[in-house]
Amino acid sequence: MKKIVHKSAAPIYAAAVVWLLYGLLFPLYRVIHFVIVIAASAVVYCIAKALCPDIVEEVKVEEKPQTTGNAELDKMIADGKLAISEMKRLNESIKDETISRQIDRLEEISGKIFAQVQAEPQKLSQIRKFMSYYLPTTLKLLNAYDRMSEQGVSGENISGTMKRVEDMMDTIVQAFEKQLDSLFGAEALDISTDITVLDNMMAREGLVDDLIHRTQTAAPVQEAPQAEVKTQPNSVTINYEDELSGGITLEL
Numbered sequence: 001m002k003k004i005v006h007k008s009a010a011p012i013y014a015a016a017v018v019w020l021l022y023g024l025l026f027p028l029y030r031v032i033h034f035v036i037v038i039a040a041s042a043v044v045y046c047i048a049k050a051l052c053p054d055i056v057e058e059v060k061v062e063e064k065p066q067t068t069g070n071a072e073l074d075k076m077i078a079d080g081k082l083a084i085s086e087m088k089r090l091n092e093s094i095k096d097e098t099i100s101r102q103i104d105r106l107e108e109i110s111g112k113i114f115a116q117v118q119a120e121p122q123k124l125s126q127i128r129k130f131m132s133y134y135l136p137t138t139l140k141l142l143n144a145y146d147r148m149s150e151q152g153v154s155g156e157n158i159s160g161t162m163k164r165v166e167d168m169m170d171t172i173v174q175a176f177e178k179q180l181d182s183l184f185g186a187e188a189l190d191i192s193t194d195i196t197v198l199d200n201m202m203a204r205e206g207l208v209d210d211l212i213h214r215t216q217t218a219a220p221v222q223e224a225p226q227a228e229v230k231t232q233p234n235s236v237t238i239n240y241e242d243e244l245s246g247g248i249t250l251e252l
Contacts, residue, residue, distance in 0.1 A: 018041040019041055076114065080114035102170070109180050
C-alpha cells in the first residue's frame with residue numbers, strides 16, 4: 001500500500017483573501033502595512049490549516065512481476081502464489097476445524113516446496129505433476145467442499161461428496177509431505193555417502209574407538225574344513241572333518 005497525501009488548498013485561498021481585503025480596506029504602501037498583512041495572513045493560514053487538514057489516501061500498488069530468467073520457474077512462482085492465496089481464502093471460508101487444520105498444513109508444505117524449487121531450479125522436473133495435477137485437483141476438491149457446505153442442506157449428493165473429501169484429506173496431506181521429502185532425495189544420498197566414506201577413513205586411521213570396527217578387525221579368520229584324501233587300490237575316501245556332525249565320509 002502506498003500513501004498519497006492530498007494537501008488542502010483552503011489555507012492558501014484564505015491567506016489570499018486576507019491580502020485582497022487588506023488591500024481594499026487599508027493602505028498598502030509602507031513596510032508596516034506589509035508586516036501587518038503578512039502576520040494576518042499567516043494567522044488565517046494556520047487556522048484554515050487546522051480546520052481543513054490534509055487528506056491521506058492509501059493506494060494499492062501492483063507489484064511488478066519479478067523474473068528469474070527461467071520461464072518455467074517464473075510460472076511456478078506465480079502459480080504457487082495463487083495457490084497459497086486460494087488456500088488462505090478457502091481456510092477462512094470453510095468452518096470445519098479439522099479441514100481447516102489440514103489446509104494449514106497443505107499451505108505450509110506447499111510454501112516449502114515452492115521455496116525449495118525456487119532455490120534449486122534444477123528440481124523443477126520433480127514437481128511437474130504436482131503442479132499440473134495434484135495441486136489444482138486438491139484446490140478443486142476444497143472449492144467443491146466449500147460450496148456444498150454453504151448450501152445448508154444434507155442430502156445424498158452433498159453429504160456423500162463432503163464425506164469423501166473429508167476422508168481424502170489425510171491422504172492428500174501425506175502426499176504433499178512425501179512430495180517435499182522427495183526433493184531432498186539426492187541430498188540425502190550424498191550425505192549418506194559422505195558419512196560412510198568419513199566413517200571408514202577415520203576407522204582406518206584409528207581415529208575412532210568403534211566396537212564394530214574393533215570386532216571386525218580382531219575377529220579370527222575361519223579356515224575352511226580340511227579334506228583328507230586317502231588313496232586305496234579300488235576306492236577313494238574323502239573325509240570332511242566337521243566339529244558339529246563328527247564327519248561325513250563319501251566312498252567312491
